[in-house]
Amino acid sequence: MTGFLSLFRRLEGPQTVGRGPGFWGLFAVVLAVALAYPLFSDGYTVGNTVYFFVWVFIALSLCIIWGYGGSLSFGQTAFFGIAGYGYGVLTLNFGSAYGFTLVALVIAVGIAALFAVLLGYFMFFGRIAGVFLGIVTLAVTLMLERFMAQTAGPEWHIGSARLNGFNGMSAMPPLTIPWPGEPIVLFADVGLYYFVLGLLVVVYLALRILMNSSFGNVIVAIRENPERAEMLGYDIRKYQLITFVIGAALAGISGVLYTAWGQYITPSSMGMTAAALPLIWVAVGGRSDLTSTVVGTLVVLAAFQALTIYGSQYALVFMGVLLVLTVLIAPNGLVLGVMHWLGRLAARFTQRAG
Amino acid sequence: MSLLELRELNKHFGGLHVTNAVNLTLEPGEIHCLIGPNGAGKSTLFRLILGEHHPGSGDILFAGENITALKSFARIHRGLSVKFQVPGVFKGLSVRQNLEIALQSRHRGAELEAEIGRLLTFLGLESEQAQTAGNLSHGQKQWLEIGMAISLKPRLLLLDEPTAGMSPEETHMTGEMVQRLNADGMTVLAIEHDMAFVRQVAQRVTVLHLGQVFAQGSIDEIVADERVAAIYLGQAHA
Incomplete structure (x- = not known):
């Protein structure tokens, strides 16, 4: 049990955003949804x-x-x-x-x-x-x-x-x-x-x-x-x-x-476009944090695919615009920015409650 | 045996002879200050000692061992440590994390926590420990980096302008800090322009000019030397 606890503690630290019961509770919910998802969807x-x-x-x-x-x-x-x-x-x-x-x-x-x-x-x-x-x-x-x-x-x-x-x-x-x-x-x-x-x-x-x-x-x-x-x-x-x-x-x-x-x-x-795209996913999400990278990549990919379906030739242009906007608005990444904002909000909330 | 010995050290950058046959010996336990006008080659000498530059000729001996060909990190393992001229802290990380990174190769777990606490107290940065290092005042950054440098328990501590940008009070506090470290047995070599600091701590002073050792002695001898005064006023080529 103590071994398990110490392992759990090593998952958290200054290098990763998200800690405590709130974060891991959310993690468990997301994982449960991900596990149940195929039951409510089709194979394709x-x-x-x-x-x-x-x-x-x-x-x-x-x-x-x-x-x-x-x-x-x-x-x-x-x-x-x-x-x-x-x-x-x-x-x-x-x-x-x-x-x-x-x-x-x-x-x-x-x-x-x-x-x-x-x-x-x-x-x-x-x-x-x-x-x-x-x-x-x-x-x-x-x-x-x-x-x-x-x-x-x-x-x-x-x-x-x-x-x-x-x-x-x-x-x-x-x-x-x-x-x-x-x-x-x-x-x-x-x-x-x-x-x-x-x-x-x-x-x-x-x-x-x-x-x-x-x-x-x-x-x-x-x-x-x-x-x-x-x-x-x-x-x-x-x-x-x-x-x-x-x-x-x-x-x-x-x-x-x-x-x-x-x-x-x-x-x-291995070409130019393929090499550039991961940079955009990671930069938009928040390159200095693992969770932001995962979330950012999935969101950008889903948006990219939707765009490719509805306006194929503009999808790559949109990716470029997204990168420029990220660099201008939230140089550390949009998802990371939102997560920091949520963190501050939660801190203020617990302060008021306490 | 002397702790550090520089023998006929030469360094050229193209045609510029920045270090010219420098001989310098440091005895264990002394506080030695290196002074000289801008461009005298003081920081280059530090970079040679640290292995960031390699000399064209000459030898560097540390505690009797020839370290001239060693890589920087290996010299640190031998017992050298440095505080840079421009504060070299990890700006995006917290004060606590800065110290943790410096200490983690020697301490683990609860011992590491205790060491961090001790160092925070020594530096007077307890209340700033959660701050991002980039947000500290200039003086506090200097102290934090001194803290990181001394956390390695070096035998020789190199300080490149430790009091630059500090108020007179802060300069005096830094001087006391250096004296306390010296009392614990640490040898110190400091580049410094602030004469109040040099007077406070230095047991021996070396004047560097145009890449050469120009004069050496106690602070009183150096201050009394008219040739030294002349090079600082820029007239000199004595």
């Missing part, structure tokens, strides 16, 4: 909701690297693409029997993380920072996009998996959970919904613990003043690299889930 709509959830992981990756760590990575889509293609190559070659799709998920995310170790080592140990970090990471993702786009010929294959150039790779199996009797195939409806929701809750809570730990303290210290952080004895390059690799793995999770959800992946998933 639920599958569409999964699509929103899939993107939250890459948003969280940007949240910790940029919002908490202060390093703007413009190339999280590179890790998204590597993991997505990785999952495709692995499952097209080895199939989905014996729960291999779950192994492929882990391996594909691992490959993305390994690539981040290499790239991050040269960037952080080479002391690349600020806008140059954004340029290097953007260049990497655009380079990968260009490379994959020219793999249309039959000579471009890994095992039996054709890369297919600009058309992308398709027909990989969905995630499949081995089960006595019949394996559970997670098609893009209720099954996948619960899987992704569960993963999202685990990742969100784990990141809250990480960011409120002493490790998280150093990460925000580096954002605030890297020189001071180093002069307190921290090897800031190591901390930056670890954060970057964790972020790459999160972006990789998005990539695998996206590929498994739609059973396809194309080079444009």
Whole structure:
């Protein structure tokens, strides 16, 4: 019981907005609604909701690297693409029997993380920072996009998996959970919904613990003043690299889930538009807070989809306008701004009541 | 054995010779002040000692060990600590969190809480602990950063203009703070323009001019030195 309580306490801290019974009560209600939601909806709509959830992981990756760590990575889509293609190559070659799709998920995310170790080592140990970090990471993702786009010929294959150039790779199996009797195939409806929701809750809570730990303290210290952080004895390059690799793995999770959800992946998933969108979700929500990032991403994605349906060509323009407005009105993010406002309101209320 | 020894330290920025064959020795337990006109190379010397710049030639010895090739964080682990010229606090974080980040690598749990409390009292910042550090007054920021620097229990504390922007009362309080730390055994090397402060704390003074050690001695000897007065008035090339 005390172990449980101490774990619970580690979920809260100065690095995350939202604490106390009020916040966790609301969290439980939202989670309960999310769990009950498929009972009141149809498979297609639920599958569409999964699509929103899939993107939250890459948003969280940007949240910790940029919002908490202060390093703007413009190339999280590179890790998204590597993991997505990785999952495709692995499952097209080895199939989905014996729960291999779950192994492929882990391996594909691992490959993305390994690539981040290499790239991050040269960037952080080479002391690349600020806008140059954004340029290097953007260049990497655009380079990968260009490379994959020219793999249309039959000579471009890994095992039996054709890369297919600009058309992308398709027909990989969905995630499949081995089960006595019949394996559970997670098609893009209720099954996948619960899987992704569960993963999202685990990742969100784990990141809250990480960011409120002493490790998280150093990460925000580096954002605030890297020189001071180093002069307190921290090897800031190591901390930056670890954060970057964790972020790459999160972006990789998005990539695998996206590929498994739609059973396809194309080079444009690493292109300019794809790279810019997560920045907007995270900036609009509130990049320096996990909860704001999750809420902001889901809201902006839902709005974006509605706009695409009713006025396709204006949706991207609207995204740009939204970013500009956020920077002008609430530079720390709209959701975060609202949450601070609610917090102040609650404080005033309890003061009056007491 | 001396605590810090700089041997023939040279640093060029292009054609500019900012540190020119500097020899300086610090004995354990002393408070040593580094003075000199703007551009004398005082802050550059600090950056060389801290490993933010690397010398063109020469050696830096700390407690007998040659640390010239060590990275900054490794020098901090050896027992160096610094307060920068422009207060280097974590502006967006609370005062308490600033101290926690400084202390967390040495203390955990209840011990950490106790240490934070002790340091807040020492700095006189108890009532400001929940404040965002960026909202503190300039003097309070200076103290907070001194607090972060001393929380590492350094053997040598480097202070770059610790009293800049402070009122005479605050300057005097800072001087007392430094003397208390020194009484506990901390060696201090301070860059300072405020002569009242230098007079209050310094046991030995080094004058730096055009990247070279120009004069060295007690504060009275330095004040009596006409050549030193001359370089401050800008006439000098003695």
